[in-house]
Amino acid sequence: MFLEERQKAILDYLDKHETGSVQHFSNIFNVSKETIRKDLSALAKQHFIIRCYGGAMILRHKLVSSIAHKENIASLLTRYKKQKTKKRGEKMNGNICILGSFNIDIVAQVSRFPKGGESILAQRSLIGPGGKGANQALAASHAEAKVHFVAKVGTDQFSQFAHNHLTLSKINSFTLYQSEKEPTGNAVIYVSEENGENMIAIYPGANLTITDEEIAMLESNLKQSDILLVQLENNIDAISNAVKLAKAVGVKVVLNPAPYSKDVIQLIPYIDIITPNETEASLMSGIEVNDLDSAKLAAEKIHSLGIQTVIITLGSKGSLIFDGKEHQHIKPFLAVSVDTTGAGDAFNGAFCASLAKGESLYQSATYASAFASLAVEREGASNMPSHQSVLQRMANK
Incomplete structure (x- = not known):
């Protein structure tokens, strides 16, 4: 050897x-x-x-500035292609690997969104952790899944902030790679007091610099996972190699196609479940989604592209599941909206947590809807509810 x-x-x-x-x-x-x-x-x-x-x-908690892994992703995938990957049994163990982004969120709460060229005073502001990947990892961990989170940050002052934040979280383990060239990703967020809606501008920074070698290092974590959850805030080559590796080792792949990019097409052959919102489903299907009927048409179109299961999140209208045979509508849970910034991330993390613990698609989407309804009642995209509070909301309904 x-x-x-x-x-x-x-x-x-x-x-x-x-x-x-x-x-x-x-x-x-x-x-x-x-x-x-x-x-x-x-x-x-x-x-x-x-x-x-x-x-x-x-x-368990690694901040990695350089790696000395000799096997690149191409040779790793070739090796698995030559082997016969053993099909996994139906038993799920509640293990999730999440490849995604970590951002520093700079949030300004405003009475209303400013018009073009207008300066307005914010009611208050804060700086905190964010990024779709990090938010979804937090959600999944609060939903009591065992989560391994993988992201990339810079070597700036925010990299230690990221490490400290994740270390103190409920996330079971994580790997933070570091970029020497790009800073830690960041997002500028306006949250309107009128309705809790948000506007976001993101600079991806180090999130777009994940290398083939860093993806190859995911092998051992993926082999122990039931689900790989990815979004589109990392470089597409890294995401593509991660989903290919996940399929090679027999892991179910869930894609949250946000922020939407046409690059999603190249990922389709490796995706088991896709979770677009109304806007992303419209862009992906070419069908404007504005109600339940149009959502059903869009889901059928997306399914026809080669994805086994489509779940469209519909905000206050709940969510829709289509598995190629039937549509299932998950009715929404009533919520007093304070901040909708992390609603989609809350749904995706909680959905994968429930699915990884062996629940059905319908049960997992219902749990995720309850989880997200509690998340929007909290301030901050990373402020996730507890598993017990979600069970209580489901029981009350």
């Missing part, structure tokens, strides 16, 4: 079992303890593990 293969096997073992001893690895790989100690030291330098007496433990 080559050195790189052995070190990767050690990482896979630690990721599954948390800890391992030098003696154990020496026996498994039939090499000296000194060789294993060198392997562990090399992995520790790359911030993948922590050395401890007699062995090592996996580092």
Whole structure:
């Protein structure tokens, strides 16, 4: 076994079992303890593990400035293509891998949206964590799924902010890669007091610099996951390689096609479930979605492109599921809207959490609707409700 293969096997073992001893690895790989100690030291330098007496433990929260992974994504996919991927059983274990964005949100609460050329005073402002990927990871973790989140930040002052925020969250584990060239992504958000609606301008920054090698490093996390959830706030090559790798290892793939891009077409062969909102469904299908009937037509059109299941979120009208056979309408939960910024992210994270725990499409979408209805009653896109409060809202309905 080559050195790189052995070190990767050690990482896979630690990721599954948390800890391992030098003696154990020496026996498994039939090499000296000194060789294993060198392997562990090399992995520790790359911030993948922590050395401890007699062995090592996996580092769940990683801020990675450089990687030394030798196998690129092309060779990795070729290797899986030559193998027969074992079909997974129906049992789901509640594990989700989320590849997505991390942004710094700069939020201004205004009485109304300004007109062109107009300056208005904000009622108040705040700076906090955001990004679709991070928000969805938070939602899934609050819905009690085991989440591994993968994103990329800069080497600026906000990278440590990102690490600290995620470390203190309910997210089980994460990997933050760092870009030397681009800053941490950021978003400028206006929230209107009139109706809770929002306007957002995003600078993606490091989110668009994820490399093939960094995607290849997802292999061990994907193999332990039930679902991969992706959006469109990262570079399309990275997203494409991630969904290909997920399918290669037998993982269900959910795509939230936001912000919408025509690049979504190249992802379709690898997507099991797609979750557009009304605007994204309209753009993808060519059918203007403005009510339940038009949503049904759009869902059928999107399904015909080759996606097994389509779920269109309809805001105050609930959501619609189409699996190629029947339409199922999820009626909305009443909510007193305060901030709708993270509603879609709340829905997607909660939906995948429920699905990963073995619930049906209908049950998962219903849970996600209840979750999102609570999320819009809270201020801030990353301010997610608890699992128990969602169950209570469902019970009350």
